[in-house]
Amino acid sequence: MRDTASSESRATRRRQAEVLGAAAQLFATRGYSGTTVQDVADVLGILKGSLYHYIETKEDLLYRILDEAHDELDAILAVARAREGLAPLDRLEAYVRDQVAYHTTHLPEVTIYYHDLDRLSPARRAQILERRRLHAEYVQGLIAEAQADGLIPGDRDAGVLANCVFATIIWVYRWYRPGGSVDQEQIADVCARFAVSGVCGDAEASLVPSAAA
Amino acid sequence: MRDTASSESRATRRRQAEVLGAAAQLFATRGYSGTTVQDVADVLGILKGSLYHYIETKEDLLYRILDEAHDELDAILAVARAREGLAPLDRLEAYVRDQVAYHTTHLPEVTIYYHDLDRLSPARRAQILERRRLHAEYVQGLIAEAQADGLIPGDRDAGVLANCVFATIIWVYRWYRPGGSVDQEQIADVCARFAVSGVCGDAEASLVPSAAA
Amino acid sequence: MRDTASSESRATRRRQAEVLGAAAQLFATRGYSGTTVQDVADVLGILKGSLYHYIETKEDLLYRILDEAHDELDAILAVARAREGLAPLDRLEAYVRDQVAYHTTHLPEVTIYYHDLDRLSPARRAQILERRRLHAEYVQGLIAEAQADGLIPGDRDAGVLANCVFATIIWVYRWYRPGGSVDQEQIADVCARFAVSGVCGDAEASLVPSAAA
Amino acid sequence: MRDTASSESRATRRRQAEVLGAAAQLFATRGYSGTTVQDVADVLGILKGSLYHYIETKEDLLYRILDEAHDELDAILAVARAREGLAPLDRLEAYVRDQVAYHTTHLPEVTIYYHDLDRLSPARRAQILERRRLHAEYVQGLIAEAQADGLIPGDRDAGVLANCVFATIIWVYRWYRPGGSVDQEQIADVCARFAVSGVCGDAEASLVPSAAA
DNA sequence: CATGAATGAGCATTCATTCAT
DNA sequence: CATGAATGAATGCTCATTCAT
Numbered sequence: 027m028r029d030t031a032s033s034e035s036r037a038t039r040r041r042q043a044e045v046l047g048a049a050a051q052l053f054a055t056r057g058y059s060g061t062t063v064q065d066v067a068d069v070l071g072i073l074k075g076s077l078y079h080y081i082e083t084k085e086d087l088l089y090r091i092l093d094e095a096h097d098e099l100d101a102i103l104a105v106a107r108a109r110e111g112l113a114p115l116d117r118l119e120a121y122v123r124d125q126v127a128y129h130t131t132h133l134p135e136v137t138i139y140y141h142d143l144d145r146l147s148p149a150r151r152a153q154i155l156e157r158r159r160l161h162a163e164y165v166q167g168l169i170a171e172a173q174a175d176g177l178i179p180g181d182r183d184a185g186v187l188a189n190c191v192f193a194t195i196i197w198v199y200r201w202y203r204p205g206g207s208v209d210q211e212q213i214a215d216v217c218a219r220f221a222v223s224g225v226c227g228d229a230e231a232s233l234v235p236s237a238a239a
Numbered sequence: 240m241r242d243t244a245s246s247e248s249r250a251t252r253r254r255q256a257e258v259l260g261a262a263a264q265l266f267a268t269r270g271y272s273g274t275t276v277q278d279v280a281d282v283l284g285i286l287k288g289s290l291y292h293y294i295e296t297k298e299d300l301l302y303r304i305l306d307e308a309h310d311e312l313d314a315i316l317a318v319a320r321a322r323e324g325l326a327p328l329d330r331l332e333a334y335v336r337d338q339v340a341y342h343t344t345h346l347p348e349v350t351i352y353y354h355d356l357d358r359l360s361p362a363r364r365a366q367i368l369e370r371r372r373l374h375a376e377y378v379q380g381l382i383a384e385a386q387a388d389g390l391i392p393g394d395r396d397a398g399v400l401a402n403c404v405f406a407t408i409i410w411v412y413r414w415y416r417p418g419g420s421v422d423q424e425q426i427a428d429v430c431a432r433f434a435v436s437g438v439c440g441d442a443e444a445s446l447v448p449s450a451a452a
Numbered sequence: 453m454r455d456t457a458s459s460e461s462r463a464t465r466r467r468q469a470e471v472l473g474a475a476a477q478l479f480a481t482r483g484y485s486g487t488t489v490q491d492v493a494d495v496l497g498i499l500k501g502s503l504y505h506y507i508e509t510k511e512d513l514l515y516r517i518l519d520e521a522h523d524e525l526d527a528i529l530a531v532a533r534a535r536e537g538l539a540p541l542d543r544l545e546a547y548v549r550d551q552v553a554y555h556t557t558h559l560p561e562v563t564i565y566y567h568d569l570d571r572l573s574p575a576r577r578a579q580i581l582e583r584r585r586l587h588a589e590y591v592q593g594l595i596a597e598a599q600a601d602g603l604i605p606g607d608r609d610a611g612v613l614a615n616c617v618f619a620t621i622i623w624v625y626r627w628y629r630p631g632g633s634v635d636q637e638q639i640a641d642v643c644a645r646f647a648v649s650g651v652c653g654d655a656e657a658s659l660v661p662s663a664a665a
Numbered sequence: 666m667r668d669t670a671s672s673e674s675r676a677t678r679r680r681q682a683e684v685l686g687a688a689a690q691l692f693a694t695r696g697y698s699g700t701t702v703q704d705v706a707d708v709l710g711i712l713k714g715s716l717y718h719y720i721e722t723k724e725d726l727l728y729r730i731l732d733e734a735h736d737e738l739d740a741i742l743a744v745a746r747a748r749e750g751l752a753p754l755d756r757l758e759a760y761v762r763d764q765v766a767y768h769t770t771h772l773p774e775v776t777i778y779y780h781d782l783d784r785l786s787p788a789r790r791a792q793i794l795e796r797r798r799l800h801a802e803y804v805q806g807l808i809a810e811a812q813a814d815g816l817i818p819g820d821r822d823a824g825v826l827a828n829c830v831f832a833t834i835i836w837v838y839r840w841y842r843p844g845g846s847v848d849q850e851q852i853a854d855v856c857a858r859f860a861v862s863g864v865c866g867d868a869e870a871s872l873v874p875s876a877a878a
Numbered sequence: 879c880a881t882g883a884a885t886g887a888g889c890a891t892t893c894a895t896t897c898a899t
Numbered sequence: 900c901a902t903g904a905a906t907g908a909a910t911g912c913t914c915a916t917t918c919a920t
Binding site for chain 1: 270272273354357358395396398399400402403405406407409410411414415420421425426429430432433434436437438439440441
């Protein structure tokens, strides 16, 4: 029973990971269009032509990075779905916290995700977008559920609110840089609380006094 | 009283605006790197070489679009600063509303702003970033003020919260498309309320009962 | 009796001279290929399109500069030819002196002459080369005459010697710069003496003693 | 004992030489500005883009041609410096002879050298000019030495005389064409004698009688 | 005379991709 | 697996020249 029975040997898989890692670093820094196949090969210490032993096209690199990243994102969604017996807003808070934690620890991947998805071929882009849609549905569902349960006001469009929640999650990649004064856990906390409070939208109540003063 | 005294004739200025408009449309759709000078010329119905009567480099197009857009953004900030006698959170709400209104009505410009700022030369990028910084300072200042006034809890980093507010504003360009079921004014309302409630962060209070129930 | 009877008015001719002067300056500095029509127009303070009121093609500028310069060069030849009753080497010396004087005082023109003659159309180049040939013939004739008269050794090819004489004259434009420590008259002297002594070629005779000493 | 240990294989080096040779041929004929990268590729029988495997910029071609040519020129200077125990004028004569021999056998290189040095970037031009300066110093030094030794009159500027010597050497490339009636060795002889006699400058002495006759 | 928009051909350079060795 | 030479299409930019106003 040789373990080469799997289609790819362990060494091969490691090399593939190195290739994707190098590409991810570069794509995140210079953008997909701004990165050349030569750049990737340079980082790996091989020649441009040799890189084509690992990929068929440059777009392959982009797709694989995005595909693998989405595997982890989908795992977060699966965990969230498995959290039963919790109130919708608590489930939302947990989901946002997990997402922000992922975003802060996978800056290159999410940077590429939000910057260069459009450089994917239509078919592949559609594939990724479909996976993303499931996340949107989940969050929008939680919000609609909270509205139905009377936990939050029902006068606002759940879809718009869901987008605001994702804004809170996603935008992290544009301002968070490791080594800052606020650590990752705190950031996940603040963002989760911001998002949940945002969908609650009862700020006016607390503000009325100050406005009335 | 002729206003032809200005160095550029009206026709010239109109043509310049057409050039920028065509470029903005394309940059927003295909990205700066994905748009060729040829593309822009094609839209204008002139030859590639002729376009160089209006620009010196392709980057000029990007810079001018961003520069003009920032003029409008800065006008929003000026208006916000002029709103005296309002509580900080009310000023924040008004600012967010204005910003979201701008974002929904200037999708091409803001798309370019958040996607291709890095394609600008270092000097020009720095110039834009400096203008952006003033906005960040303003919002963070409002939040800090609200914290100092005891209007919102002071246990969360004002900088992180400000980033969450900007997330709410900015992300709009990624999901809002004109002609949807929710109109622009409603969206500005929802986002403003989301952001203000988010910084208030008193969701737990309202949630505790439901969680305790 | 208007003086507009001449094909070009005085003002027109002055303007033409300005155009040629500006072009000559630029061609000498940046080379013909390295100078754009725009550059010339800029120096004149007009637009590129307007320059075409004075020229038909860019090559016109080159040709006219060269043509006018050759008028002066030919005048030097005419003067030389008129110097009768002088020994050939004295006539050679006078010719070299005049030529070097011209070269040091017309650096832009001669620079263009020796650098960019090949950018002329074949017909025009041939025309200039024909005029140049007359100079070569004259100098070669003087040398042959001196050889025939026994004034200088006859064992060396008169054509090669003539080329060496022209080398002495022409090369001046590559190293002479006004304002140096040696004035123009001295330079003309040194060059003339160098050339004449060179064709005499009796250095060995004078050196033998010193070598024998 | 394989010499393939060197970083470039023999085939690679040969190809590089072919590339430089093709470029040199073209630059000499049409000038650097007048030669396109396409032209060079055409001569090599490859596509324009493929040429960039051998060069980084078009200027690289120019620099390498000039750099390699100067290696040979500097070898001539080294040989000249090694010729001890000879009177200065004899050393000058030998140097001129060697130089002229090089010039007549390397017409393309020297043509480019004297025509297109200015198309080099400032840094690279300075580098070449520094190497050239050593030659000028050497020749001027010989002349000064001869003057100090009383071998030639000391009333003429050694710098100007050195320039005249170089004129004699350099100008060869403008009139010498292989296959003429005078062979290369004779030309080197004539030029060397012309230059040495020129710096001696005692033509008057020999002329006085003929003028007095 | 002068303007300035437009032309159209050309240029140096880049780059994803292929393939014989 | 890796090399490196070659492809071929595209890109940003230049520039001499034209011409309606």
